[in-house]
Amino acid sequence: MRYALLMHYREPGEGEISEEAIAEAKEAFGAYGRALESAGVLLSADVLQPSAATTTVTCRDGGLRVQDGPFAETKEALAGIFVLEVPDLDAAIGWAEKCPGAQWGVIEVRPTATAFVGGAWTR
Amino acid sequence: MDTLTAGDGRREAGPGQGEPGPAARSAGVAARDSYGRLLALLAASTSDLAAAEDALADAFERALRTWPSQGVPRRPDAWLLTVARNRLRDQWKSARAQRAVPLDDGQDAVPYLDDVDVDSIPDRRLELMLVCSHPAIERAVRTPLMLNTVLGFTAEQVGRAFSVPPSTMATRLVRAKKRIKAAGIPFRIPDRADLPARMTSVLEAVYGAYVIDWATGPQDRRLPSEALHLAEVLTTLVPGDPEARGLAALIELSAARAPARVDAGGRFVPLADQDPSLWNQQLISRAHEHLRAAHARGQLGRFQLEAAIQAVHCARGRDGTTDWPALLTLHRILHAVAPSLGSGVALAAVTAEVDGPAAGLATLDALLEEAGEHARRFQPARATRAHLLDRLGRNEEAIAAYDSAISLTHDPAERQYLEHRRDRRA
Numbered sequence: 001m002r003y004a005l006l007m008h009y010r011e012p013g014e015g016e017i018s019e020e021a022i023a024e025a026k027e028a029f030g031a032y033g034r035a036l037e038s039a040g041v042l043l044s045a046d047v048l049q050p051s052a053a054t055t056t057v058t059c060r061d062g063g064l065r066v067q068d069g070p071f072a073e074t075k076e077a078l079a080g081i082f083v084l085e086v087p088d089l090d091a092a093i094g095w096a097e098k099c100p101g102a103q104w105g106v107i108e109v110r111p112t113a114t115a116f117v118g119g120a121w122t123r
Numbered sequence: 124m125d126t127l128t129a130g131d132g133r134r135e136a137g138p139g140q141g142e143p144g145p146a147a148r149s150a151g152v153a154a155r156d157s158y159g160r161l162l163a164l165l166a167a168s169t170s171d172l173a174a175a176e177d178a179l180a181d182a183f184e185r186a187l188r189t190w191p192s193q194g195v196p197r198r199p200d201a202w203l204l205t206v207a208r209n210r211l212r213d214q215w216k217s218a219r220a221q222r223a224v225p226l227d228d229g230q231d232a233v234p235y236l237d238d239v240d241v242d243s244i245p246d247r248r249l250e251l252m253l254v255c256s257h258p259a260i261e262r263a264v265r266t267p268l269m270l271n272t273v274l275g276f277t278a279e280q281v282g283r284a285f286s287v288p289p290s291t292m293a294t295r296l297v298r299a300k301k302r303i304k305a306a307g308i309p310f311r312i313p314d315r316a317d318l319p320a321r322m323t324s325v326l327e328a329v330y331g332a333y334v335i336d337w338a339t340g341p342q343d344r345r346l347p348s349e350a351l352h353l354a355e356v357l358t359t360l361v362p363g364d365p366e367a368r369g370l371a372a373l374i375e376l377s378a379a380r381a382p383a384r385v386d387a388g389g390r391f392v393p394l395a396d397q398d399p400s401l402w403n404q405q406l407i408s409r410a411h412e413h414l415r416a417a418h419a420r421g422q423l424g425r426f427q428l429e430a431a432i433q434a435v436h437c438a439r440g441r442d443g444t445t446d447w448p449a450l451l452t453l454h455r456i457l458h459a460v461a462p463s464l465g466s467g468v469a470l471a472a473v474t475a476e477v478d479g480p481a482a483g484l485a486t487l488d489a490l491l492e493e494a495g496e497h498a499r500r501f502q503p504a505r506a507t508r509a510h511l512l513d514r515l516g517r518n519e520e521a522i523a524a525y526d527s528a529i530s531l532t533h534d535p536a537e538r539q540y541l542e543h544r545r546d547r548r549a
Contacts, residue, residue: 021290028288038535090500091530098533103291 002043002112003092007080009105011050028100036084036095047080076105083112155352157200158275160244163251165207167310170254172272172300174211182206200244248273249360250310253321256328257308264299265324266331270349271296273356284349322361326370326426329353333374350374358413368417369427372410376433379406391536399440407437425461428453432469447476464494468504471511480514487511502531506541518548 029047036042051070058065070077080101086092089109096107114121158179165175182203196202254260255268267285270276276284282292302308313321332350354371361367383401386392414434417427432453439445454470467490475483487508491498498504509524525545532538 018290021288024282024288024290028286031286035533035535039533039538041530087526087530094500094502094531094533098286100288103287 001086001088001092002115003084003086003089004108004110004112005082005084005092005096005099006078006108006110007047007082007099007101007105008076008108009079009101010075011077011079025100032098032100035098036082041084041086041091041095043083043085045080045082048078051077079105155274156356157203159248159251159273159356160246161200161204161207162272162275163247163310164204164244165211166272167247167250169304170308170310171304173297173304174214175207176272178207178210178214179203181210204244246360247310248356250312252325252328252357252360253313254303254308254310256321256324257303258324259306259308260299260302264295265328267292268296268299269328269353270332274349274352276349322364322366325357326366329357329370330426333377348378351378362416363420365417365420365422366424366426368413369424369430372413372417372430373426373433375406375410375413376430376437379403379410379437385536389536391534391540393540394436395445399437399443402437402440404440407440410434410437423456423460425457428457428460432457445476447473451477464490464498464501465503467494468501468507472507475511475514480511484508484511484515500531502528505531509541509544513544513548521545521548 033042033045036045054070056067056069056071058067082095082099084092084095086095089111092109092111096102096109099107101107114123116122161182162172162175162179165178166172169175185206186199186203190196251273252269255272256265260268267281270281270284271278277289278293278296279289281296282289285292287295312318329350332353351371351374354367354374357367358364358371379402380394380397382403383397383399384392410430411434414427414430417430432450435446435450435453450473451470454466454473458466458470468487471483471487471490473483474486487504491504491508494501505524505528509521509528512521512524515521522545525541525548529538529541529545532541
């Protein structure tokens with residue numbers, strides 16, 4: 001099954017996190033990524049830019065509306081997405097527990113409903 | 124006690140991290156011993172570990188500056204203690220002068236520190252260990268705190284061992300130390316009535332250093348030797364505690380087998396296939412000394428039982444056979460004394476050796492049934508189940524069980540081993 005591990009955490013202010021701490025987090029994520037890859041479960045991994053860099057697009061009220069900033073202002077923002085292929089929720093939880101982001105934020109483990117693979121949405 | 128090698132007095136924390144030869148290694152151990160003793164003593168009166176650490180770091184720094192030119196003092200520890208103590212007193216004085224920092228009971232401590240006979244520095248590391256594993260301290264931080272304060276490992280080293288980014292670990296350690304000071308957790312041996320429960324959490328925190336599992340990839344597993352040291356320190360502090368002895372024996376017997384656990388190709392080797400000639404005999408006989416001392420007290424406990432089980436396994440090195448019935452008895456007692464998912468799974472595995480895989484599987488499934496939901500994510504249960512189905516020749520079920528165990532295995536060597544077993548059945 002495909003699961004998305006959605007990392008949420010409070011976005012740090014400018015300069016709030018030292019270069020050193022950033023380097024350490026990079027190292028931890030590096031090790032995590034390699035572990036996921038060596039276990040053969042990783043489909044994709046993206047860590048997102050802060051929500052200040054985000055743009056929201058909608059047409060639901062008629063014409064196109066492009067807006068600065070996130071869809072919803074929340075205390076903890078979506079910070080990264082790992083998509084894994086693992087047999088079941090237990091395995092997904094096992095990997096979420098090892099995610100460096102779990103040390104300072106929360107990881108939402110969400111099964112994907114369908115995915116576009118090989119030219120079609122899977123069933 | 125009187126060893127301090129160059130490079131051991133880094134600002135961050137006392138002892139250094141290099142451990143190449145046996146000489147340097149024993150110097151490192153001695154430096155850790157003296158670091159923990161000095162820190163415990165400096166912090167005992169105020170419960171202010173951070174201030175004590177700063178003062179001690181200053182003392183180490185000064186030692187590195189002055190000893191090379193002026194020579195190493197006759198009693199290096201007493202020298203370090205005096206310098207650190209003066210430093211603490213300066214801080215208290217300046218706090219009083221400025222009135223910027225509220226004074227606490229710390230003042231009262233000065234006479235106590237002055238009274239210390241530097242020739243026979245008292246050992247208050249047990250109090251320090253009790254503080255680290257105090258019920259008011261969050262369970263997850265107890266073991267890191269012990270490694271950091273009792274053995275002087277830096278936040279970076281401890282963080283690495285726990286696969287937590289160093290700055291995150293540093294934050295946790297700082298928070299815990301603030302809490303110790305703010306909450307006023309005393310450096311005191313508790314009353315006789317409270318002592319057993321408090322000792323149990325000390326033992327559990329030491330055990331925590333031993334069971335750190337995991338790695339996101341092949342990593343140098345240094346912690347067992349650190350757990351070993353922590354357990355050894357504890358036995359010197361409470362030589363009459365049979366469970367402390369049992370724990371030290373358990374860690375030693377397990378560490379003794381470490382060289383045989385992975386083969387030349389980095390593959391995981393299960394206990395039954397390990398070459399006993401690779402086991403460390405010195406550690407095994409040290410463990411037996413502890414076990415003899417523990418048994419002499421006539422008080423059975425969980426760690427002694429676990430160590431006894433390991434001792435039976437290690438006896439294969441002597442006569443080439445494993446006494447499974449004895450193991451079964453020990454596992455049954457252990458599961459009765461300290462039932463856990465782990466003890467249950469081990470009992471099922473040993474039952475399979477004595478009464479056959481079908482009996483083992485029945486025991487395991489009964490356990491899993493009873494344990495419910497969270498047992499499903501317990502990797503050892505999954506792996507054991509796969510092996511038992513495999514031995515029963517129930518190939519399809521075995522393959523599915525291996526798959527499920529593999530999906531929960533994060534250690535590459537062990538995963539490779541399980542995949543190999545599965546593929547033989549496919």
